[in-house]
Every structure is written in structure tokens, then in C-alpha cells.
Amino acid sequence: MMEYNQITKQAIDFQKTAFNSWYNAVTMVQDQAAVAVETMMNQTSLVPEDGRQAIKSWVNACQEERKRFKSYVEGSFSGLEKNLARESKSVPAKPKN
Numbered sequence: 354m355m356e357y358n359q360i361t362k363q364a365i366d367f368q369k370t371a372f373n374s375w376y377n378a379v380t381m382v383q384d385q386a387a388v389a390v391e392t393m394m395n396q397t398s399l400v401p402e403d404g405r406q407a408i409k410s411w412v413n414a415c416q417e418e419r420k421r422f423k424s425y426v427e428g429s430f431s432g433l434e435k436n437l438a439r440e441s442k443s444v445p446a447k448p449k450n
Contacts, residue, residue, distance in 0.1 A: 361437055369430050376423055383419065387412045 390408060394400050400408075 358437060358440065362434075365430060365433055365437070372426055372430075376419075380419065383415060387416075 390412070394405055394408065
């Protein structure tokens with residue numbers, strides 16, 4: 354049973370690493386897009402102040418929701434790891450022949 358728990362832990366670790374890599378890439382792209390939009394708005398007078406405030410509010414909302422999503426996913430991984438640890442403690446180790 355321990356082999357299965359170890360394989361499961363490795364799979365969870367792989368998924369966490371993959372998620373963190375994806376999250377960091379998305380964060381970088383979204384942050385760069387926000388900087389580009391802000392630079393573009395600062396270089397033109399065509400966007401009224403209400404529009405600028407709406408765009409800034411939208412960017413802030415996206416950043417906050419991205420953080421909330423990451424927190425939710427990390428909490429789920431933590432729950433999986435706790436359940437795996439609990440399961441491995443409750444199952445006796447298989448004797449080696």
C-alpha cells in the first residue's frame with residue numbers, strides 16, 4: 354500500500370508544480386497586459402476618465418480573483434495531502450519478504 358501512497362504523493366507534487374508553472378505564466382501575461390493597457394491609456398486622451406477607472410477596476414478584480422483561485426487550488430492540494438498522510442498512517446506497512 355505504501356507504494357501506492359508514494360505514487361499518489363508524487364502525482365500530487367507533479368500537479369502542484371504544473372499548476373504553479375501555469376499560474377506564474379498566466380500571472381506574467383496578465384500583468385504585462387495590464388501594464389500595456391495602462392501605458393496605452395496614458396498616451397491617449399480618447400479614453401474618458403470613467404472608462405479609465407472602469408478598466409483599472411477590471412484589472413484589479415482580475416488580479417484579486419486570480420489570487421483567490423490560487424488560494425482555493427492550494428487549499429485543495431493541502432486537503433489531498435492531509436488525506437493521503439492520514440491514509441498512510443492508518444494502513445499498516447506491508448511486510449517485505
